[in-house]
Amino acid sequence: MSYFSELGLAEPILRALEAKGYTDPSPIQRKAIPALLEGRDLLGIAQTGTGKTAAFALPSLHRLAHDPKPRNNAGCRMLVLSPTRELAAQIADNMRGYAKFLNLSVQCVFGGVPVGKQARALERGTDILVATPGRLLDLIDQRALTLRHVEIFVLDEADQMMDLGFIVPLKRVAALLPKSRQSLFFSATMPQAIAELGKQFINNPVKVEVAPQATTAERVEQYATFINQAEKQALLTIKLREGLAPDAGDNAEHGAIDRALVFTRTKHGADRVVRHLTAAGIPAAAIHGNKSQGQRTAALGGFRQGTVRVLVATDIAARGIDVSGVSHVYNFEIPNVPEQYVHRIGRTARAGADGIAISYVAPDEKPYIRDIERLTRIKLDALALPEDFQKQAARLPAPSRKAPAQPQGSSKPRGQQARGGQRSDERRHDRPHGERPRHDAPHGERRGEHGSEDGGQRKRRFRSRAPKTVGAHKSAVRRAG
């Protein structure tokens, strides 16, 4: 009953899906695709890992292919905006895959890399353009790009795109779009105030919601360890070493780590964690906005390939990034905007797999946990420190300290990042991580006490969540402080 072939998508698109082994549309795809094929605007609210990208890509490609038009110089027919460069690249990759058998070109532009090549690629125009806001406007100012011919406008991670730092460029972009167009907004969370703001860019949208707002990804086991900030690093090192060990399946408290994603609150913090892990012999890479684009791409690429199994990130990686085999998410610090927690733990348990999320909670972070529990309607299970924690911690090596008094904010050359020495033959992965778990695979035992006991009541309970006033983000912070 529910095959892509029954949704009325063009044959070349079905062939591309077949090549990828996709036959069943996900719930959001099933709901969104018919409305989008009709040309309706859409507000899509869906958990991460539910197939949002295909939900907008497939019907859009169908419509573009069905109504072929010659390319306009510096023009594009479909524009997709993303809040981070990595997510933009990922979306473009996916769209190229779906468009494989169509005569539609996909281009991707973002900052941090030379602009010339991008401008040249747009000279003759493209059908589909995926972009981050800054570089997009840059190219427009250079007259290398015009939005005059856009027929379909997609805003991914719409709530973040309408947040303070992004709203100004977004308004500029929106003003340059033709009034007559199809607009699609997607997000895993959609705070009320943001939804209001969105109305000015979108016209009588169909609302597609496949899960109650901000429910945490299903199948993620969620825990909290209460610990002093100063002891977090030692605990993380111990737990990663345990989980990465070859015999981890039998011994580690939370099973073997395939890949672990560690979130910190600051860029500096991410670097510091990587330094400690490296000193302890655990290969790790950091990704954040102060790294060069080359370093960012290398870090994410190595994590994808499995050459580096621990990635330490700021919230740059909290949204959208789709890496299979992320078995564990560690919140080294707790996000103070509760929605961000939902995005972070959504990096695990993707596409039908299981996942574990462990939050390290310092005393002053407890209020954030309360906000998160209120938002998600899930109580995090407390996880005690190992009994011999102090003893184990004492044995850990200290990272080499270059300058005694940290040269705060000094702009040291970013050179010493050179990665890739580690030549360990002891852990060879003959089986590639790329293999995706199948949707129909039995998940069995994992459900635990966190399962959603009653899908029916979730909605009502969510609605009872307290203040629906202006600035949901801000109010969460205030409650905490």
Added chain:
DNA sequence: AAAAAAT
């Protein structure tokens, strides 16, 4: 208050 995004 932090992070992201243009140079």
